[in-house]
Every structure is written in structure tokens, then in C-alpha cells.
Amino acid sequence: MYDRHRAVLPRWLALYYDEPIELSHGEGRYVWDTEGNRYLDFFGGILTTMTAHALPEVTRAIGEQAGRIVHSSTLYLNRPMIELAERIAALSGIPDARVFFTTSGTEATDTALLLATAHRGSPQILAMRNSYHGRSFSSVGITGNSAWSPTGLSPLQTLYVHGGVRTRGPYADLTDDRFIAACVADLEDLIGQGRPPAALIAEPIQGVGGFTSPPDGLYAAFREVLDRHGVLWISDEVQTGWGRTGDHFWGWQAHDRNGPPDLVTFAKGIANGMSVGGVVARAGIMDSIDANSISTFGGSPVTMAAGLANLSYLLEHDLQGNARRVGGLLIERLRGITAGLPAVREVRGRGLMIGIEIVRPGTGIADPAATAAVLEAARAGGLLVGKGGGHDTSVLRIAPPLTLTVAEAEEGAAVLEQALREV
Incomplete structure (x- = not known):
């Protein structure tokens, strides 16, 4: 083999x-x-x-849905997709939320970047050092980890921010409060270098980077700066979502004094192995795209049925x-x-x-x-x-x-x- x-x-x-x-x-x-x-x-x-x-509840839901219809695309009303979107929108904490389903976390990142840059009219993205957001051309371009970035070419202009790793780097010896203050100053300096960026994208706990994280509250402090400059915050919850961190349902909630992010990406565990990703965003951001779009495989009836069953099991237990x-x-x-x-x-x-x-x-x-x-x-x-x-x-x-x-x-x-x- x-x-x-x-x-x-x-x-x-x-x-x-x-x-x-x-x-x-x-x-x-x-x-x-x-x-x-x-x-x-x-x-x-x-x-x-x-x-x-x-898991019997999930495998049974997959089989039952496959016995009815496997595929339809987003050109038709899709009851499992609507039901799962309703549940995720409510759980996201984002007011007037809209959900778009993809087939992977990489594609979710692409979608979030498209939404943010279109909404803000800027090709510039802020990302965290040591980060990872997927393997597509655009997501590689914002990945702050050279081991997973095979090209320096990118459709985006990316600037990298300190803060994703607490125990290494120039601020490692500072107290948590001073660490946050230093990272905020670095963010302010980056934004002040030129045209305001479209968004900051960050993993609350960096996955591929080795499960590193900043002190709780860092991204709330960042949010104050971002809001002042009109910059969006995208929380990459592909690995931290759905309660995995134990303390919170979403990783961003460790930093939440300013409320939920503008956009949240998710994938990985939502369908317990079936291929599901997606983005949650405020309606004003999600609906800012003015071109036609569909998803052939995003929101597939079978994967949505798996997601519904898996999410129900997770919450009920x-x-x-x-x-x-x-x-x-x-x-x-x-x-x-x-x-x-x-x-x-x-x-x-x-x-x-x-x-x-x-x-x-x-x-x-x-x-x-x-x-x-x-x-x-x-x-x-x-x-x-x-x-x-x-x-x-x-x-x-x-x-x-x-x-x-x-x-x-x-x-x-x-x-x-x-x-x-x-x-």
C-alpha cells in the first residue's frame, strides 16, 4: 500500500x-x-x-439521509442545511448572523478573506506569527509558519502581528499585562504604517503551531484597536470550536469583553469526520458580496445531517x-x-x-x-x-x-x- x-x-x-x-x-x-x-x-x-x-447517532443520520437524497447543491432549498445554519447562528453569539457552508477549513478561510476584503475594500490582512489557516493559495499567503507556506506569492498583502505565542519571542519574559500591552502597541504600529487593513485573522489557540496561545484577553484588547480603525476580526475556530477547550464553546470567548468576532470560521469536528466547514458573519458582512455564487458540495444534505446529529449529541451529553x-x-x-x-x-x-x-x-x-x-x-x-x-x-x-x-x-x-x- x-x-x-x-x-x-x-x-x-x-x-x-x-x-x-x-x-x-x-x-x-x-x-x-x-x-x-x-x-x-x-x-x-x-x-x-x-x-x-x-458514533451510532451520526452514522444512522448519514445512512437515513443518504437513503433519501445524497446531493442537491445550494440551488435548491435544503432542510438539513437550513436547520444546521439556524443552530450554528444561534450558538455563534453574532447578532443577525448568516452562515455559509464549505467543504473544509481551508475553504472557510478563503470565504472569510473574500468577505472581509470585499466588505472593507482593502487587500491587506493582519495575521498572527506562527499561525496556520489552510493549504490554498490565499490561506497559505496568510500563514505565519514557513514550514506550511510553500510560496511567498499571494493575492493579499499580509502583515504579521506578535502575540500568538506566550512563552517564546521578544515579549516572553513580560508579565501577562505587559505582554498584552506590548502586542497592542505592535498592532497599533502596524496599522499606522499605511492603509487600514481589511481584517485580523487569528486562531485563539494555534493548532499546527503547537497549541500555543496568548494570555486571555489579548484579542479583546486587539479588538479595541481594530474597532477604532474599522478593521474586522476573524476568529479561526477550525480547531478550537465546539467546546474542545472545555472552558468555552468557542475559543474567542476567552477574550470576549468586546463581544463576538465579526466573522467566525469553523470546520473539523462539527460533522465528526464528514467534510464540513463554514463561516458565520453579521448579515451586513455576509451579504456584501454583489456577485452570483453557489456551493456545489458545501451544505450537502448528507454532511449537514451528520453535523446536526453530531452537534445534538455534543450538546445533550x-x-x-x-x-x-x-x-x-x-x-x-x-x-x-x-x-x-x-x-x-x-x-x-x-x-x-x-x-x-x-x-x-x-x-x-x-x-x-x-x-x-x-x-x-x-x-x-x-x-x-x-x-x-x-x-x-x-x-x-x-x-x-x-x-x-x-x-x-x-x-x-x-x-x-x-x-x-x-x-
Whole structure:
């Protein structure tokens, strides 16, 4: 299978592990490969299997809808799409909200950038250093992480702002209040350099960047500056949405003294693995497009049915609360087992979104080779985790389905402890 993969797919299409695995099926928080090995899944297909593998409520909704009609496009009224849009609009906190569905987070970013630049009449975008927003031409152009940006060409003019990483960079040694003040001053200076930008786009917790985040309240302080200059705020909730952080349903709510963002992008876990993304925005912004548009596959009846069933399950079972409780236990357990390991610089995160940063002992320098070795050792122990982190991939990313139990959290922590000590 690996040879066939290499023969027909791009060499830049990343695969985990020295000997890549093919997953055959999953149930709950576990998956199996085609050789019969079982793994506890602490990555959920890059935070996409949000509730559980083979969740009966979701698979049943998919089957029932597929038995009626699979596809229609947005040229026709679509009951599942309207119902899911109504629920997301209400949950967004954005007044007079409108929802546009896409097939991915990348496409959601594209849509948000189109809306913001058209509404403001400006091609300039502010983005955060160490950020990631997708793999399309426009989203790569605002990604502040060179490891995921294969070209310097872009249809946009992008300026990068400090603040997405609390414990590295020129402001790392400041107190939280002074850190925020310094980042706000940097933002003011950037905006003052020329024509006001269309928008600032930011992940409340940076995903690919290694689950880094600013102090709570930074984006509220940014918002005061943005509002004064008429600049929109786009919150990229592709990884932080739907209660994963435990403390909040949306990541932006850690910074919310000025209310919700102007636009919110979402994707990943909303349909528990089905291909759904989208944008929520105030009607005045969403309706500012004056050209015809449709979405052939965005809002597909089948994916919308999956999203409705998955969102209902998440809310009815308080999975945000479970992420807070079990995630809080897991992060403290991981901090305990890594306390004596000089190669672990930091365990950070919120809810079930946790990063373990690996460095060369005593230096603070990223160690991608050791990180990859821990990933391999965890797999050998029956645990799947992810990796990421800035320009050097040296952070283990832990983001299990939100139904994770305390016993499973303990099981995964034990495997990680063994893998870290072994490496």
C-alpha cells in the first residue's frame, strides 16, 4: 500500500511514522489498523473525529439521509442545511448572523478573506506569527509558519502581528499585562504604517503551531484597536470550536469583553469526520458580496445531517464539560509525569487540546528528531498522537475525541510517560 501511495500521490503529502499505517475501522476512542493492532486515538484525524469513532447517532443520520437524497447543491432549498445554519447562528453569539457552508477549513478561510476584503475594500490582512489557516493559495499567503507556506506569492498583502505565542519571542519574559500591552502597541504600529487593513485573522489557540496561545484577553484588547480603525476580526475556530477547550464553546470567548468576532470560521469536528466547514458573519458582512455564487458540495444534505446529529449529541451529553473535566485531569497528569524530564520544555493547553514541547535538554532549542521518536514509541505502545509546532516540528499534539473517559486518559498518559522516558 505504501509503494502504491508513493507511485500516484505527491511526495509532499505527509505521512506519519517510519512504517505508515492504514486504519481499517474505529469505535469510541479506539482505532484498528489493517494488521489488527488496536490504538487509543489521541488525535482524532487531526481533531476531526470530535465525539467518537462510529458514533451510532451520526452514522444512522448519514445512512437515513443518504437513503433519501445524497446531493442537491445550494440551488435548491435544503432542510438539513437550513436547520444546521439556524443552530450554528444561534450558538455563534453574532447578532443577525448568516452562515455559509464549505467543504473544509481551508475553504472557510478563503470565504472569510473574500468577505472581509470585499466588505472593507482593502487587500491587506493582519495575521498572527506562527499561525496556520489552510493549504490554498490565499490561506497559505496568510500563514505565519514557513514550514506550511510553500510560496511567498499571494493575492493579499499580509502583515504579521506578535502575540500568538506566550512563552517564546521578544515579549516572553513580560508579565501577562505587559505582554498584552506590548502586542497592542505592535498592532497599533502596524496599522499606522499605511492603509487600514481589511481584517485580523487569528486562531485563539494555534493548532499546527503547537497549541500555543496568548494570555486571555489579548484579542479583546486587539479588538479595541481594530474597532477604532474599522478593521474586522476573524476568529479561526477550525480547531478550537465546539467546546474542545472545555472552558468555552468557542475559543474567542476567552477574550470576549468586546463581544463576538465579526466573522467566525469553523470546520473539523462539527460533522465528526464528514467534510464540513463554514463561516458565520453579521448579515451586513455576509451579504456584501454583489456577485452570483453557489456551493456545489458545501451544505450537502448528507454532511449537514451528520453535523446536526453530531452537534445534538455534543450538546445533550455536555461534551464541553467532559473536555474541561477530563482534559484538566489529563494535563495535570502529563505535567506530573514530565516534571523530571529535561527534554520537556512545557506542557500547555486547555481542555482536550494539549501540547508537549520537546527540546534539547538544557537549551530550549526545538528537537524535531526526539519528537518524531516519541511519536513512534507512543505508536508502538498503542497510542496515536499528533505533532506540530512553529518552524520546527517539536510539539506533541494531543486532542482525543471529546467523549474521552478518565480511564482512557490515564491509559494514554501512561503510554506517553513510557514513550518519553524511553526516548
